[in-house]
Amino acid sequence: MIGNLGQKAAGWVVNVAIAMTALRTNLMRSILTTLGVMIGVFAVTLAVAVGSGAQVSVMQSINALGSNMALVFPQPDTGEGGRRSFDRGRLTMRDARAIEKQISGISDIAPQLRSNIQLVVAGRNASTNAIGATPGYGKVSNLVAESGRFITEADVRSAARVVVLGPTVARKLFGDFDPVGETIRINRAPFSVIGITESKGSSFGNDNDDIALMPISTMRQRFSGDTLAGPDDLQMLFVGFEDGVSLPQAKREMTRLLRERYRVRGKDINPFTIRTTEEFMKESAQVTGIFQIVLVAIASISLLVGGIGIMNIMLVSVTERTREIGLRMALGAKRSDIRNQFLVEAAVLCVIGGAMGLIFAIAAGTALTVYADFPVPIGVGVGIGAIIFSAFIGLLFGGYPAVRASRLSPIEALRSE
Amino acid sequence: MTKTRMNLPAGIHKIMALVETQDLVKNYELGGETVRAVDGVSLSIDRGEYVAIMGASGSGKSTFMNMIGCLDIPTSGDVRIDGIATSDRDGDALAELRNQKIGFVFQQFNLLARTTALDNVAVPLIYAGLGGDERRAKAQAKLQEMGLGDRLDHSPAKLSGGQQQRVAIARALVTEPVILLADEPTGALDSKTSEDIMQIFQTLNDQGITIIVVTHEAEIANHAKRRIEFRDGKVIEDIAVTKRRKVKP
Ligand SMILES: Nc1ncnc2c1ncn2[C@@H]1O[C@H](COP(=O)(O)OP(=O)(O)O)[C@@H](O)[C@H]1O
Ligand SMILES: [Mg+2]
Numbered sequence: 210m211i212g213n214l215g216q217k218a219a220g221w222v223v224n225v226a227i228a229m230t231a232l233r234t235n236l237m238r239s240i241l242t243t244l245g246v247m248i249g250v251f252a253v254t255l256a257v258a259v260g261s262g263a264q265v266s267v268m269q270s271i272n273a274l275g276s277n278m279a280l281v282f283p284q285p286d287t288g289e290g291g292r293r294s295f296d297r298g299r300l301t302m303r304d305a306r307a308i309e310k311q312i313s314g315i316s317d318i319a320p321q322l323r324s325n326i327q328l329v330v331a332g333r334n335a336s337t338n339a340i341g342a343t344p345g346y347g348k349v350s351n352l353v354a355e356s357g358r359f360i361t362e363a364d365v366r367s368a369a370r371v372v373v374l375g376p377t378v379a380r381k382l383f384g385d386f387d388p389v390g391e392t393i394r395i396n397r398a399p400f401s402v403i404g405i406t407e408s409k410g411s412s413f414g415n416d417n418d419d420i421a422l423m424p425i426s427t428m429r430q431r432f433s434g435d436t437l438a439g440p441d442d443l444q445m446l447f448v449g450f451e452d453g454v455s456l457p458q459a460k461r462e463m464t465r466l467l468r469e470r471y472r473v474r475g476k477d478i479n480p481f482t483i484r485t486t487e488e489f490m491k492e493s494a495q496v497t498g499i500f501q502i503v504l505v506a507i508a509s510i511s512l513l514v515g516g517i518g519i520m521n522i523m524l525v526s527v528t529e530r531t532r533e534i535g536l537r538m539a540l541g542a543k544r545s546d547i548r549n550q551f552l553v554e555a556a557v558l559c560v561i562g563g564a565m566g567l568i569f570a571i572a573a574g575t576a577l578t579v580y581a582d583f584p585v586p587i588g589v590g591v592g593i594g595a596i597i598f599s600a601f602i603g604l605l606f607g608g609y610p611a612v613r614a615s616r617l618s619p620i621e622a623l624r625s626e
Numbered sequence: 627m628t629k630t631r632m633n634l635p636a637g638i639h640k641i642m643a644l645v646e647t648q649d650l651v652k653n654y655e656l657g658g659e660t661v662r663a664v665d666g667v668s669l670s671i672d673r674g675e676y677v678a679i680m681g682a683s684g685s686g687k688s689t690f691m692n693m694i695g696c697l698d699i700p701t702s703g704d705v706r707i708d709g710i711a712t713s714d715r716d717g718d719a720l721a722e723l724r725n726q727k728i729g730f731v732f733q734q735f736n737l738l739a740r741t742t743a744l745d746n747v748a749v750p751l752i753y754a755g756l757g758g759d760e761r762r763a764k765a766q767a768k769l770q771e772m773g774l775g776d777r778l779d780h781s782p783a784k785l786s787g788g789q790q791q792r793v794a795i796a797r798a799l800v801t802e803p804v805i806l807l808a809d810e811p812t813g814a815l816d817s818k819t820s821e822d823i824m825q826i827f828q829t830l831n832d833q834g835i836t837i838i839v840v841t842h843e844a845e846i847a848n849h850a851k852r853r854i855e856f857r858d859g860k861v862i863e864d865i866a867v868t869k870r871r872k873v874k875p
Contacts, residue, residue: 536738
């Protein structure tokens with residue numbers, strides 16, 4: 210049994226040696242054929258990696274929002290269809306307080322207003338999307354001040370003219386200089402910079418650090434008084450939950466509460482929308498999954514072309530070496546010996562191509578990660594998978610030529626020119 | 627061999643013949659016409675014989691040879707090698723039989739190009755399932771026997787015709803077969819080199835190897851002990867060679 214296995218292993222070693230000789234004999238042709246597989250494996254590996262990278266990137270950006278939270282915003286939820294009894298979406302500070310009081314498991318809430326603002330200091334200026342926030346915003350979104358401090362209850366109560374800058378905005382206005390304590394003008398009013406937030410990086414080319422925060426009361430007075438329909442209206446509410454709270458359950462309870470408050474009946478459309486981070490994760494996993502499948506499918510076409518190249522060259526090789534096949538049969542080669550010889554030859558071609566494709570994919574992935582700030586993870590699993598898959602391509606497309614070679618009649622093969 | 631035969635009952639050697647054919651027929655269909663390449667040949671060749679098969683071109687010599695070498699399948703009739711009937715054997719069993727019992731020498735040498743003499747000779751041992759070291763050792767020994775001990779690493783392109791044919795003979799013998807089948811082995815060689823090859827055959831036959839050689843040259847045929855003449859696929863003469871040519875060593 211062991212001897213038999215040893216013999217089999219030795220047989221494969223011989224086949225690899227025969228294959229290497231044959232491939233070296235037609236070096237240029239082998240290289241060109243390998244190139245086809247190389248490009249195919251490169252494309253597929255990179256597609257798999259870019260797909261996983263997209264997944265990672267989306268998850269990162271959702272996590273950057275805060276891990277366990279719901280977003281409530283005043284936009285009619287058209288999801289279900291049905292009658293619409295509101296001319297516009299509704300969400301007020303009183304709703305936020307009601308949610309905080311009546312829903313269990315809430316860690317913090319972050320009611321917000323949003324407005325585009327213009328910041329100016331000593332001849333430099335920047336424009337950014339500002340958030341009118343409460344201290345809860347920092348807690349719900351895991352955002353802390355890296356230097357200085359965050360917005361406090363006192364700031365909100367007094368509608369203080371203070372601003373917390375994101376690192377990108379701070380850099381635009383002050384360069385490397387720490388601006389905490391400096392005064393800047395926002396839409397011509399003087400504001401005191403009280404803090405700089407910690408960097409949250411970027412996700413999908415979207416800079417999470419290009420923000421400014423001020424007390425919600427300040428923004429209401431100075432920047433959005435006329436654009437809001439009601440004096441108490443909110444543009445966004447983050448509701449942070451404690452760990453272990455069921456988000457679908459919490460969403461149902463919040464929906465019931467707000468429907469009661471706005472007296473929405475039956476199948477009528479809600480004047481608000483609630484989304485949870487869990488939903489975002491599921492949806493984006495679906496989207497990136499489809500994205501990945503499409504990418505890989507497109508890339509597979511090039512691998513298919515590479516495989517057809519292998520089959521073509523192996524057929525040529527079998528035809529050219531018909532006499533050799535006949536000779537080997539005369540000397541005692543069984544059908545399986547001949548078949549394996551050509552299978553191994555195709556597999557060797559493919560594995561070499563696959564290894565090169567993998568190396569190029571790793572190089573391209575690294576370049577993308579470094580220069581385009583897009584994660585392209587090619588793990589050990591993907592690497593081993595690529596090599597095994599290449600060998601499989603070899604067996605698949607080399608199979609027909611190899612079986613054809615093994616079916617030749619010894620004497621006819623030997624007599625061929 | 628003769629010793630063995632003496633201890634056996636009379637007539638048994640007929641059953642124990644090394645190569646035996648029974649009404650062997652090979653037809654080719656060519657454009658609706660049937661070519662009877664081999665037409666009912668029954669004969670028996672014993673261990674230790676040295677047989678020359680002669681006949682005009684197209685008389686069926688090669689076709690007959692290929693069938694007793696188990697390379698070609700008869701249209702009808704039977705071939706027995708060393709008592710083994712071949713008609714009911716599948717391709718793999720025939721491959722094993724060729725590997726273990728038969729050595730082939732071809733007119734065109736049929737060596738693998740860009741492959742060293744050593745590796746060429748070792749090919750049959752791959753299919754015998756031997757390991758690399760054993761293959762190399764045996765191949766080297768056979769090449770040395772053929773006087774090519776200093777040409778182990780030469781590829782066929784760097785060898786003369788005679789040397790190439792000697793590599794091919796080493797390859798045919800490396801599995802220690804009982805029969806050597808040679809189809810026009812000197813057809814591509816000059817007369818001097820042909821004599822060298824004939825001397826090798828004579829030595830091998832003296833050592834007990836059964837040799838069957840196809841040729842259309844009387845010179846070559848006269849080295850054998852027995853001559854079989856083919857015409858139109860039939861045996862028309864089967865005689866002992868009276869005035870055997872001996873190559874002086
Ligand atoms: N593969 C083949 N197809 C058709 N006819 C063949 C084939 N091989 C041999 N023949 C015919 O069979 C006859 C015997 O051929 P062959 O055995 O090669 O003769 P020899 O070796 O004596 O010259 C010839 O008429 C030849 O044309
Ligand atoms: Mg012939």
